[in-house]
Amino acid sequence: TLGRRLAELGPGQPWARAAALVTLAAEGRAIAPCQVWDGTQGRWWDLTVTGMPAAPGGRVILVARDVTHTMELQESLRRSATMAAMGSLVAGVAHEVRNPLFAISVNVDALQEIEANPDLDEILGALRREVKRLGVLMEELIAYGKPAAAAPSEGPLEGALDLALQACAPLVSSTGVPIRNTVSRDAWALRMNRDRMAQVFENLFRNALQHAPSGSAVTV
Numbered sequence: 001t002l003g004r005r006l007a008e009l010g011p012g013q014p015w016a017r018a019a020a021l022v023t024l025a026a027e028g029r030a031i032a033p034c035q036v037w038d039g040t041q042g043r044w045w046d047l048t049v050t051g052m053p054a055a056p057g058g059r060v061i062l063v064a065r066d067v068t069h070t071m072e073l074q075e076s077l078r079r080s081a082t083m084a085a086m087g088s089l090v091a092g093v094a095h096e097v098r099n100p101l102f103a104i105s106v107n108v109d110a111l112q113e114i115e116a117n118p119d120l121d122e123i124l125g126a127l128r129r130e131v132k133r134l135g136v137l138m139e140e141l142i143a144y145g146k147p148a149a150a151a152p153s154e155g156p157l158e159g160a161l162d163l164a165l166q167a168c169a170p171l172v173s174s175t176g177v178p179i180r181n182t183v184s185r186d187a188w189a190l191r192m193n194r195d196r197m198a199q200v201f202e203n204l205f206r207n208a209l210q211h212a213p214s215g216s217a218v219t220v
Contacts, residue, residue, distance in 0.1 A: 014038055014045035018062055025049045025060045035067065044071040094141035101138065105131045126170050133167075133199065157188045157197075161220065164201035168209065177212045179205060181220045 014036040025031050031049040038045060046067045051060040105128065112124050165179060172179055190197075208218040 014047055014064055018047055018049075018064060021047060021049045022060050022062055025051060035071075043068040091142045094138040098135065098138050101131055101135050105135075123170055126167060129163075129167055133195070136195065152191050152193050154189055154191050155194055156186070157190055158183060158185055160192070160194050160197040161201055163194070163198035164205055167198075167202045168205045171206060171209050175209050175212070176214065177209050177216060177218060179209070179218045179220065183220055 017034070017036045021031050021034070033046060033048045036045045036047055037043075044067050046065040048063045048065075049060060050063075108124050108128050108131065112121065161181060161183060165181060168179065205218065205220075212218055
């Protein structure tokens with residue numbers, strides 16, 4: 001199509017590979033189509049060499065097709081298939097996890113009925129909140145293939161902070177590292193999903209508590 005010599009097209013891909021294929025074809029060898037990655041231009045090329053060089057006046061025909069878009073579509077399909085398989089696996093695991101979570105919740109309620117202890121109530125309350133949060137997470141994982149919207153709403157930041165601080169109360173007791181919340185009660189109103197924001201804060205607090213040296217404090 002170009003009507004030019006390969007040597008004029010430069011040393012880069014796909015021409016470097018094409019020149020090698022043409023040389024082999026000129027020797028009468030059968031050359032299978034191949035794909036070549038051009039890192040300089042960020043493109044994929046499909047190279048096909050045909051011809052009858054041994055015949056009188058014979059020639060070798062090289063066809064180089066830019067198949068970058070096709071390769072991108074194929075990769076996208078592979079990713080989609082992988083994600084679909086992962087979604088099915090995660091949903092199945094989440095479904096199985098819900099049963100022991102329900103059992104934990106029932107036993108927490110029973111333990112609170114049997115043992116009237118204010119100190120134990122705080123621990124059981126934290127455990128119940130974590131079981132509830134895990135239950136919500138399992139529901140979201142089950143709906144992995146069609147996740148629900150985050151449903152953000154306007155609300156005070158301290159609501160999310162309070163939930164996170166309550167969830168971390170048992171860890172504060174076990175580590176002896178206090179969390180000092182210096183955030184003003186009327187600091188900000190944010191458009192957010194409160195429960196998910198609380199989970200973000202809880203993860204940060206737990207990480208800080210687990211790595212804080214003895215005698216120190218975590219300050220918000």
